[in-house]
Amino acid sequence: MVRLFLTLSPAIPRFNLYPGISILATYPSLRLQKHLKFKTKTPAFSLISPSSSPNFQRTRFYSTGTRIYSLPNSENSNFDDNLVVLGIETSCDDTAAAVVRGTGEILSQVISSQAELLAQYGGVAPKQAEEAHSRVIDKVVQDALDRASLTEKDLSAVAVTIGPGLSLCLRVGVRKARSVAGNFSLPIVGVHHMEAHALVARLVEQELSFPFMALLISGGHNLLVLAHKLGQYTQLGTTVDDAIGEAFDKTAKWLGLDMRRSGGPAVEELALEGDAKSVKFNVPMKYHKDCNFSYAGLKTQVRLAIETKEIDAKCPVSSATNEDRRNRADIAASFQRVAVLHLEEKCERAIDWALELEPSIKHMVVSGGVASNKYVRLRLNNIVENKNLKLVCPPPSLCTDNGVMVAWTGLEHFRVGRYDPPPPATEPDDFVYDLRPRWPLGEEYAKGRSKARSMRTARIHPSLTSIIRADSLQQQT
Numbered sequence: 001m002v003r004l005f006l007t008l009s010p011a012i013p014r015f016n017l018y019p020g021i022s023i024l025a026t027y028p029s030l031r032l033q034k035h036l037k038f039k040t041k042t043p044a045f046s047l048i049s050p051s052s053s054p055n056f057q058r059t060r061f062y063s064t065g066t067r068i069y070s071l072p073n074s075e076n077s078n079f080d081d082n083l084v085v086l087g088i089e090t091s092c093d094d095t096a097a098a099v100v101r102g103t104g105e106i107l108s109q110v111i112s113s114q115a116e117l118l119a120q121y122g123g124v125a126p127k128q129a130e131e132a133h134s135r136v137i138d139k140v141v142q143d144a145l146d147r148a149s150l151t152e153k154d155l156s157a158v159a160v161t162i163g164p165g166l167s168l169c170l171r172v173g174v175r176k177a178r179s180v181a182g183n184f185s186l187p188i189v190g191v192h193h194m195e196a197h198a199l200v201a202r203l204v205e206q207e208l209s210f211p212f213m214a215l216l217i218s219g220g221h222n223l224l225v226l227a228h229k230l231g232q233y234t235q236l237g238t239t240v241d242d243a244i245g246e247a248f249d250k251t252a253k254w255l256g257l258d259m260r261r262s263g264g265p266a267v268e269e270l271a272l273e274g275d276a277k278s279v280k281f282n283v284p285m286k287y288h289k290d291c292n293f294s295y296a297g298l299k300t301q302v303r304l305a306i307e308t309k310e311i312d313a314k315c316p317v318s319s320a321t322n323e324d325r326r327n328r329a330d331i332a333a334s335f336q337r338v339a340v341l342h343l344e345e346k347c348e349r350a351i352d353w354a355l356e357l358e359p360s361i362k363h364m365v366v367s368g369g370v371a372s373n374k375y376v377r378l379r380l381n382n383i384v385e386n387k388n389l390k391l392v393c394p395p396p397s398l399c400t401d402n403g404v405m406v407a408w409t410g411l412e413h414f415r416v417g418r419y420d421p422p423p424p425a426t427e428p429d430d431f432v433y434d435l436r437p438r439w440p441l442g443e444e445y446a447k448g449r450s451k452a453r454s455m456r457t458a459r460i461h462p463s464l465t466s467i468i469r470a471d472s473l474q475q476q477t
């Protein structure tokens with residue numbers, strides 16, 4: 001794996017990209033294409049032009065098919081073909097590309113990280129992140145092809161993350177994916193970033209079939225979902241404010257830790273030296289009998305503890321006195337313990353709910369950047385085993401953002417005929433891409449609604465599940 005480090009400037013904190021509001025199935029149709037292997041070289045892609053400008057064109061993922069074709073057992077046939085898909089991921093601060101075979105073989109994986117930016121500013125700056133993606137995207141994709149010893153002509157399709165994420169950043173990946181697909185007449189698959197975090201577990205664990213549970217924990221999301229089948233998810237819980245990764249990142253920043261590998265790994269490492277019961281933090285939402293999360297209050301508790309111990313974030317932990325270092329380690333360990341206790345409590349309840357809905361569940365997937373944490377894995381494994389389920393946790397390189405998960409998810413959808421035909425070889429500069437910065441994965445489970453939930457509903461895209469369901473219904477009538 002190649003890691004390039006880029007230096008960028010001002011930053012905003014990571015944020016929850018959608019608050020998990022349930023949305024009715026009313027929006028763009030997602031249609032299924034008949035042939036698994038795309039044959040025509042003539043782009044049949046329809047462009048939708050808003051009235052304001054004759055040159056203003058918008059892409060639509062999955063907008064041209066006409067029929068649903070059911071492919072028996074396709075959801076369980078992970079390792080049965082020789083499709084080769086290029087996956088491109090630029091939704092946040094990593095520029096990633098990978099080439100994956102339908103057999104599950106990873107032919108290449110390349111990541112260019114904006115770690116220096118995170119280290120300097122403690123968050124992601126959309127404009128600077130976009131520029132950084134733009135600088136490296138061609139090289140990252142070329143490296144992925146070279147390392148796989150393939151050219152574009154060998155590909156079956158291109159998959160790209162279209163949401164949720166930062167629009168400016170998503171656009172860089174989508175533009176590149178469409179340029180490759182357009183120039184080589186390849187079909188293109190628009191991928192949901194959080195679905196990709198969940199489905200990559202099916203590449204890793206051959207036994208993992210639907211239905212299964214998933215806890216997806218990253219910098220911007222805390223999701224508990226029940227995966228019924230490909231593209232069909234029930235959201236059991238989400239965060240009402242910050243995600244756990246954001247809390248790890250802020251804790252690292254305030255403790256003066258080296259954030260070049262992002263905050264989480266730095267807190268995990270320092271926590272090994274600390275006493276996890278020494279600082280009393282309250283477990284969030286203890287009395288909410290749902291599966292939702294909140295990390296904003298815990299962040300505040302950590303900040304206050306840091307102030308009380310007079311820890312100076314400007315003094316790096318490597319230069320701290322022994323006592324100061326021990327104080328920081330105690331806070332790191334105590335924070336990690338309580339942050340994970342919150343996950344444990346909600347997971348226990350979510351598994352009970354999920355088993356009521358789908359009694360045949362055998363697996364729980366834990367994925368997303370925070371799932372690389374060893375303490376998280378250990379504690380959740382105990383919970384999952386107590387419920388007689390098996391934990392599936394991808395290796396750390398597939399838990400944090402990567403191109404493999406996008407290529408694999410693209411493969412899964414491509415196999416069942418969900419893709420767009422090749423775009424035109426050239427597109428105008430003012431082309432408007434179909435990007436979904438705030439895009440829920442599934443429909444919200446009624447029992448799981450939280451009164452504490454943020455009601456920021458503006459510009460939320462209908463969920464992936466609602467789009468797929470609406471289209472199925474439309475096709476049946």
Ligand code: KG4
Pocket residue numbers: 092217218219220221244245246248249262263264265268368369370371372373374399400401
């Ligand atoms: O999934 P991801 O790579 O990107 C997003 O989609 O956000 O997750 C990044 C998050 C960051 O907040 C990072 O600090 C956290 O995952 N993370 C960790 C660990 N490794 C990455 N958190 C705790 N422990 C870790 N070992």
Ligand code: ZN
Pocket residue numbers: 193197218219368369400401
């Ligand atoms: Zn992610």
